[in-house]
Amino acid sequence: MDRRVFGVETEFAALHRPASGRGLPPDELARYLFRPVVDFGRSSNIFIPNGARLYLDVGSHPEYATSECADLMDLIAADRAGEVIMHDLAVWTEKRIAEDGFDGQVYLLKNNVDSAGNSYGSHENYLIPRTTHFRRLSGILLPFLITRQIIAGAGRVVPADEKQPAHFAFSQRADHMWEGISSATTRSRPIINTRDEPHADAASHRRLHVIVGDSNMSSTTSLLRYGSTDLVLRMIEAGVPIGDFELENPIGAIRHISHDLTGTAAVRIRGGEESTAVEIQQGLLDRAKRFVAEHGAHHEHVERILQLWERTLEAVRTGDHSLIDTEIDWAIKKRLIEEIADQRGIGLDHPRMEQIDMAYHDVHPERGLFYLLRRRGRAQEILTEDQVTEAMITPPQTRAAIRGEFLSTARAFGAEYTVDWVHHKLTDRPLEALMLKDPFATTDERVESLLEKLGDRNQLRERSLQQRQADSVSLALTDRFEADESTQDLVQFP
Structure with missing residues (x-):
């Protein structure tokens, strides 16, 4: 397939934090947030002029689904546009609830897990040919997605429990996946959802619905996340030999990998051999580089994607995260967390660490820590404000x-x-x-x-x-x- 359309659906966490006492419950806060939406379209589920969909999802989560995009930069810009729209709904809500006698601030977070352990998603959609053999697709794509967290995860401070101390992990979503492939989305949370709604000619196309990814704040991370996945899909569709990385226990593997920042955690391949996340990703990257050399780059960003993919694996392999700590979300966040811990003499188990983790994903452009890091040259940006x-x-x-x-x-x-x-x-x-x-x-x-x-x-x-x-x-x-x-x-x- 020379052409492809992509889309991403992002669920946001909404929180009201008053000066004292309890904040508005999620359903009440959601009603405030979506008043302008209902005024616009007489519904809480609408399409807006840029072609995107804006709606309330299960659990009173505001959700923004980009329009279908045929260019990666269009997709990343469309996703960022959703952040701005959601932020402005929060600003409006904060003013309205103040008029109604509720003080405090309204937060919208573009992340995937709250302090109570609930998880909400960032779902990728890729249009693929109907002729793609799904068994071959899943056999190659599952190990790629399970290990992709080391190159595109959002990072997370994991609280201590009876089994392990507080520590930093690659992914927010990894611990909340329960199946490799399933038609469910909330009940079992599979890595690949098989619900086949192509929103296109079903005789020619099917929809690949990936729900394992972390929401990204960094545009460079987003480019690598979507771009590497597109390359793997193109190799699958072209029928080129890629290698056998199919995992014996996908769910055990995704969690094991998330909690090992060295990338050396061994996972068992079907047939008994063991491999690591870095080795699996490196094998796929090497094949992608050969594929591009043989078939040519299908868009102008391919070389940058391959270079960033290579450098990210090198950073994980060597432990030198400075190679990517302005470009990959988990590394940007980890550097920030470690600096604050050192400055204040606190450990990852300190409550402040969880607050900082959450504040990284605040979509308020003046308050969110990711945006503060970007203003200070600590996070690269590939989009202009005009593009957004x-x-x-x-x-x-x-x-x-x-x-x-x-x-x-x-x-x-x-x-x-x-x-x-x-x-x-x-x-x-x-x-x-x-x-x-x-x-x-x-x-x-x-x-x-x-x-x-x-x-x-x-x-x-x-x-x-x-x-x-x-x-x-x-x-x-x-x-x-x-x-x-x-x-x-x-x-x-x-």
């Missing part, structure tokens, strides 16, 4: 462009409509509902003809653009709170 702003307004050049144009035009003319990943309908014309199965299409004459019933084509485009810009302002809620000094003093840099 554009991703909040403009859909990528996929079917999302049609979706965004359709809903913005309908709103501009006050027409009732329904839209989802595939369907487009003006409510007063139910017999003219359209289904768009091609995720790569950027225009569709049928949709344009339907919209022309609202006005002429030039008028439609002008008013649609005006509506999209107006909607982006109303959803992004342009006012900002100042940084919270009590949170900023968590960090003192040497």
Whole structure:
């Protein structure tokens, strides 16, 4: 497959922290958060002008699903746009609850586990050919995903328990996976979910739904996470020999690997041999490099992905994490945690460590520790602010462009409509509902003809653009709170 569309669904943790006493319960806080969403679309489950979906998921978790993207940088920008939109909903909520007599702050965290041990997801979606043999796919992809945490994990301070002291681990999600492959998502949490909803022509495509990944704050980590996975999928689809890394006990392996920062924890391959996470990843990387050398790079970021992949494995292998501690989330966070522990003479079991771990994922651009590190040159960035702003307004050049144009035009003319990943309908014309199965299409004459019933084509485009810009302002809620000094003093840099 020369072309692929990607998407990522991110669940956010929402928390109200008052000056004293208990905060608002999650369901009540969620109702506040989504008032602007309901005002916009008369539902808590809507599509917005950039083609993305915004909704409340199980457990009152706000969730943002990017539109389908055909370019990795578009995907990363779309994901970051979701952070900004969610942050601004939190800012709006904080003001509204203050008006209603509730003091304190509202936090939205882009992470995967809370202090009570609950886990929530970051789900990747890859469009793959229907002809891909699923047994071969799972046999190669599972060991890759199980070991991928050493190159793309978010990192986590693991509290002490009766079995082990407090320590740092590669992944937030690893301890919460229960099956290798399953059709469930919440009950058993498999690494690969087999629910086959391609939102495309099912005769040609299927949807690969990966739910094992950690949410990333770092754009460079995101590039490696999605880019390395895409390369492995391309090798599988091309039928090239990759090697046998299939694991005997996938769930035991994913947890064992997460808690060993040396990358040398041995896991058993089917057939009795043992291997390590670094060895499995290195084998896949070597094959990917040969594949690119033989077939050519399919996009401009391939060389950077391969170089970062190689350097990350070297950092794990040698223990020299300075090789990647401005680019890979777990290493960026680990450096911060260790510096604060040294400065204050505290261990990982100190309650402050968990607070810092959580604050790293705060999406408030002035308060979140990741953003503070980025401002101080401690975290690299591959996106510009203009790219993120554009991703909040403009859909990528996929079917999302049609979706965004359709809903913005309908709103501009006050027409009732329904839209989802595939369907487009003006409510007063139910017999003219359209289904768009091609995720790569950027225009569709049928949709344009339907919209022309609202006005002429030039008028439609002008008013649609005006509506999209107006909607982006109303959803992004342009006012900002100042940084919270009590949170900023968590960090003192040497």
